[in-house]
Amino acid sequence: MLTTYNEPRVLLIGASGQVGGAWQALLPAAQIVAAPSRAQLDLCQRDGLADALARLIEQTEPNLIVNAAAYTAxxxxxxxxxxAFAINAHAPGVIARVAGAARIGLIHYSTDYVFDGRGHEPFTETDSVAPLSVYGRSKLAGENEVQAASAAHWIFRTSWVFGVHGQNFLKTMLRLAQSKDELRVVNDQFGAPTPASLLARLPLLLWRGLAQTEQPGWGLYHLCPSGVTSWHGYACYAIEQARQKGWPIKVQPQAIYPVTSDEFVVQATRPHNSRLATNKLAQALGMALPSWQQGVDEVLAQLEAQA
Ligand SMILES: NC(=O)c1ccc[n+]([C@@H]2O[C@H](COP(=O)([O-])OP(=O)(O)OC[C@H]3O[C@@H](n4cnc5c(N)ncnc54)[C@H](OP(=O)(O)O)[C@@H]3O)[C@@H](O)[C@H]2O)c1
Incomplete structure (x- = not known):
């Protein structure tokens, strides 16, 4: 029941992903009361998902569902x-309806890809959406499904997620930088690389804050670090930091070439402007958001510790 907010008892969907891994790293194991694998709770199933989820809730008694699962290819x-629509739109709708019926809070994630990426200003939560890709359209449909259900929910739109768990741009760049003499990286798409850990940590702070406030402030938030860069700027920064830490970096800074998106043939169109305005979240938390460079530094340190 949605009555005590102090400590969450989380049913974590998508535990094997980047953000799912961050939630597991953040909370003591006892507070993740269920973390079903895809085999145990397949979001593709059209029939049976609601019943399977309701059973899991009955057995484990969570007070918060974190849906970190998505079709991210x-x-x-x-x-x-x-x-993509089954996993990113239909399933979140089912999850939200089950959460609403059980009076359990829901955290769901969405993306900068709901925007068309025009202009140079950060997009706010109230700006018009116009996704350019199937992925973006499926994630937007997921937002709509969650908002239409009665569950108390937060939807966090984020961008350029990276971390120690799973595969991501940072890890790819660091691997290539150790084996290649030159790299070509896109410099006409702008946004903020977001550490997966922040996508667990800040929602947890909001949850804990619920206990102290009359106005829970559920709803849609943009969540990414402060500052902005291009993929090229991001790669250069991360590779240089790794070099300074003594990683065996082969590529020289002048051999990391900036290129335009047109030089890479990809199936889905990416937004050029992925800047997300985070004032709403910063105000709700009463704190400034950390810089994207801080996130890169932290993940580099974690990767180093793992090596
Ligand atoms: N990655 C980004 O750059 C980015 C950017 C903006 C927003 N987001 C959003 O942030 C959230 C988390 O993304 P992420 O990067 O952590 O994702 P991720 O690393 O790709 O992980 C996706 C998770 O979803 C699970 N999953 C996929 N299909 C499933 C199915 N049919 N049934 C059950 N589970 C399934 C995966 O399980 P398996 O291990 O079994 O595949 C995995 O645990 C998502 O909502 C995503 O849309 C991500």
Missing amino acids: VDRAEQEPEL
Whole structure:
């Protein structure tokens, strides 16, 4: 029941992903009361998902569902729209309706890809959406499904997620920088690389804050670090930091070439402007958001510790 907010008892969907991994790293194991694998709770199933989820809730008694699962293969989604919509739109709708019926809070994630990426200003939560890709359209449909259900929810739109768990741009760049003499990286798309840990940490702070406030402030928020860069700027920064830490970096800074998006043939169109305005979240939390460079530094340190 949605009565005590102090400590969450989380039913975590998508535990094997980047954000799911961050939630597991953040909370003591006892507070993740269920973390079903895809085999245990397949979001593709059209029938049976609601019943399976309701059973899990009855057995484990969570007070918060975190849906960190998604179909995130942005280019493949162009060929598999039905699958992308099943996982990114239909399933979140089912999850939200079950959460609403059980009076359990829901955290759901969305993306900068709901915008068309025009202009140079950060997009706010109230700006018009116009996704350019199947992935973006499926995630927007997921937002709508969650908002239409009665569950108390937060939807966090984020961008350029990276972390120690799973595969991401940062890890790819660091691997290539150790084996290649030169790299070509896009410099006409702008946004903020977001550490997966922030996508668990800040929602947890909001949850804990619920206990102290009359106005829970559920709803849609943009969540990414402060500052802005291009993929090229991001790669240069991360590779240089790794070099300074003594990683065996082969590529020289002048051999990391900036290129335009047109030079890479990909199936899904990416927004050029992925800047997200985070004033609403900063105000709700009463704190400034950390810089994207801080996130890169932290993940580099974690990767180093793992090596
Ligand atoms: N990655 C980004 O750059 C980015 C940017 C903006 C927004 N987001 C959003 O942030 C959220 C988290 O993304 P992420 O990067 O952590 O994703 P991720 O690393 O790709 O992980 C996706 C998770 O979803 C699970 N999943 C996929 N299909 C499933 C199915 N049919 N049934 C059950 N589970 C399924 C995966 O399980 P398996 O391990 O079994 O595949 C995995 O645990 C998503 O909502 C995503 O749209 C991500």
